[in-house]
Amino acid sequence: MTLRPKILLTSLAMALGCAASAYAAGFTLPAPAKIAFLYFAEKNDGGWTQAFDEARPKIEKSLGQQMPYVEKVPEVAGQIRPAAERFIQRGYNVIIGTAFGYSDTFKELSEKYPKVAFLNASGTTNGPNLESFYGRTYESQYLCGMVAGAVSKTGKLGFVAAHPIGPVNWTINAYELGAQKMNPNATVTVIFTGAWNDPVKERAAAQALADQGIDVIGQHVDTPTPQIVAQERGIYGTGHHRDLREFAPKATLCSSAWTWDAFLAPELKKIAAGNWQPSPYGAFPGIKDGGTDIACCNAVVAKDVVAKVMAERKAIVGGKQVYAGPLKDTAGTVRVAEGAVLDDAGLWKMDWFVPGVITQK
């Protein structure tokens, strides 16, 4: 077997380093890492995919190599497979996917190509050479909720969301919990559009919220439409995916923005170094490890509010839990007991809302 000296050295170092688990069965690439991305949408979609494309140059710099990408790979096995295999045939051995719907195909591919490493954002499948990853978006949305709660005069916040699934519900609940920290009477009225990007429905939703006297609109959809409506109506909003001040500089107070380079650069270095141990249940980084972070803040947010939010951010990085008990749902059932913290399984299947969230079910 012809191992390159560098790999050999690093694996030696690893073997020496973890003497306790001397024979750890990590994953080691047979050749230097060559990394490629499969994008779910266009690279300039303004949200989810653009966040990856903006992280890519930073990751390239950090790893010292160019990383090619394919855009608009839909969540269909027949389209994912050829896109990934073309890269693999050209010698790429680390494939990064960016969609929930890639999960099963990536699992298949990881079994078919055991010498290639696979990473997939918002995926659900994992394996010896496959790791799914997603951010603890509730941490940054909690901070955005704090800003919204502090800025709102009416105490009535709105939220335009896509689908009532765990990863969306946890941002809504965190938003309300954050708002309550600044204004105990704050409520969040949620409208689900039933689509990740349907700007027509998002506009209608944001306008309906504004008509109801809501003065800050949060969001977990892919387009900046709710922010644009907020700006038109002279109210405020908080963004998701990226810093949406780009679209609504007056209205957008802050955004919950992905910081993928902070997670992917070190993770890819680990893969390149060899003996990589993918997390068996997927990577789930928070603010500390490069999931999302708050892009703060518009000038209208008072200095002392920013200071409070930043202090809270520091506490979260230091280990403070957003979903620490006691927490009840709208019906009064205890969901997280006093002294307990909601575990990851509980997060992913979250189908309840904290009091103060007004929503259809």
Added chain:
Amino acid sequence: MTDFLINWIAGIPVTAAPYALAALGLIISERSGILNLSAEGLMLVGAMTGVASCIVLGGHPLIALVIAMVASSVVSLLFAMLTVVLRINQVIAGLAIVFFCQGLTGLIGNLAGWQNHPIAGLDKWTIGPLSEIPGIGKILFIQDPVVYLAIPIFYLVNRVLRFSMVGLNLRAVGENPAAADAAGVSVALYRIAAIVAGSALVGLAGAYISVVGVKLWFTGMVGGRGWIAVALVIFARWAPWPALGGALLFGCIEAVIPRIAAAGIRVPQYLMLMLPYLATIAVMVWAGATQRGGAGEPGALGQPHVREERR
């Protein structure tokens, strides 16, 4: 409660206008005997061109709407060529145009970087002191120019179709092309003209969504509204005014969905999101149950005309 009702009713024209304009465009082309399923695609063309001309050319948004109408008509020439000149199956040609336009607009729009690029768009007109009448003012006198223009457009199209020589010839071509041909009416010319004119309105409907409604362009943003327009035409029995009524019905439903949620009324949300499609099915069932012998349907709808061919 009155606020809720006023806000809701005032929001209906904006959601109804795209359905109304697209359905009217389809009626013009289908009255000439061309079964036109291309609406979804041509609306996408209109939506993208409208925003593109706002970004690239600037100028008044009404000019952008006109450019979108022209662009949509130009693309529809392809459909006319397929169906009238080459006499390809009209259902397949229509579907092909939809897929073609989906790809085309996605490709051009993203290469040019028009996606998610906010524009000023067309604002609402506030009609002087009338707009200050409580309730009615907000509903009737604060709307955008296209909504006001839609009424004369409907009147005009209805008038031309029913009472003018051009309209008579157009309907004759759709009912019995062989007879019209024998009477010296050019079937091909009328059909191409009907497709192009109708598609201009379909393009306007698409541009309305992007330039007036959302003020932003996004790949595939029409989101199936073209198909609802196709269903509306059948519901309206190929007549303009009933199509406007149907469009208002869909506008009502679409406008109320987010408002119910915003008002905090607890209704199962998936049921709400299903409503426009449930309404489509209900409307089709009603249309099917009440229309005996295909009343209102142009006699030669979907049939290519070949001179002196026996049927």
